[in-house]
Amino acid sequence: MFSGWDTSVYVNEETRRSRVNPGRAVVVGVVTLGIMYAFYTFAFQGGVTQKALAANGSDALAYIVHSVAGSPWDKVMIVAVLLSIVGATQTALVAGARIAFAMGQDRVLPSALGRSHPRHRTPAAATVVFAVLTLAVTWVYTLSSSSVEGAFTNVVSSVGLMFALFYAATGIAMAVYYRKLAARGVGPFLELIAVPLVSAAFLLWVAFKSVPGLGGWNGNDLHYVYIMLGIGVVFLLIARFIGRSAYFSQPIEAYDPATAGGAAS
DSSP: OOSSTTHHHHTGGGSTTTTTHHHHHHHHHHHHHHHHHHHHHHHHHHHSOHHHHHHTGGGHHHHHHHHHTOTTHHHHHHHHHHHHHHHHHHHHHHHHHHHHHHHHHTTSSOGGGGOOOTTTOSOHHHHHHHHHHHHHHHHHHHHOOHHHHHHHHHHHHTHHHHHHHHHHHHHHHHHHHTHHHHTTOHHHHIIIIIHHHHHHHHHHHHHHHHTGGGTOTTSHHHHHHHHHHHHHHHHHHIIIIISOOGGGGSOOOOBOTTSGGGOBO
16 A cells, blocks of 8 residues: 555656656556545444454455455455455566666666666566566565564565655655755745655654554564665665765756756756
């Protein structure tokens, strides 16, 4: 529910009318997910009791359908959930491969990831790497012991927190990038500075308030957050001091509405 809608942004260079359609797709995706989330929240609690829903959280959809409509509709819901997992995996693969592609071109990840297919012009190398990693992680999780399975569960539990931090950083970056355009009036300021920064602050507040539910700052879930952030810092230092990527010497950009063609300055 909290990711996947932004994938259209990552495929903007492969989209017709790329200056318009990806942004519209994001807005439609967010609105659709908001409506679906509200609907399912009320539907779940209206279909079964809260205690029963909590007791069957691992297969809530099939349980609710079985309680409301009986069999074989619960089996149909299981198939629908499996298909949705396939769709969600493809969405994550598309987004992850294109993020890695951009980072590979900036040489903050291995430059091989920044290669595109000579015919289809898609990030072929990054797609293959992410597909192999996804399959490897899936098999490790499936065949692992209970301790390894618990580690994977803790990582998954912390993903929402990581997304909140990621989108908060995106809101801050948007305000910085469009700061010159926002200075043109009250409307642009509210749209390009106030809303992104308020949204970022709200997400940071949500992340902070979520920590107790994840076991506290010293809980297992947060330990994996620290590990993932640490891995990111290691990659950053490697790209900066060993790979000597030019990315770190680039000035902070700002959209300049006075520039012909809408280029950044």
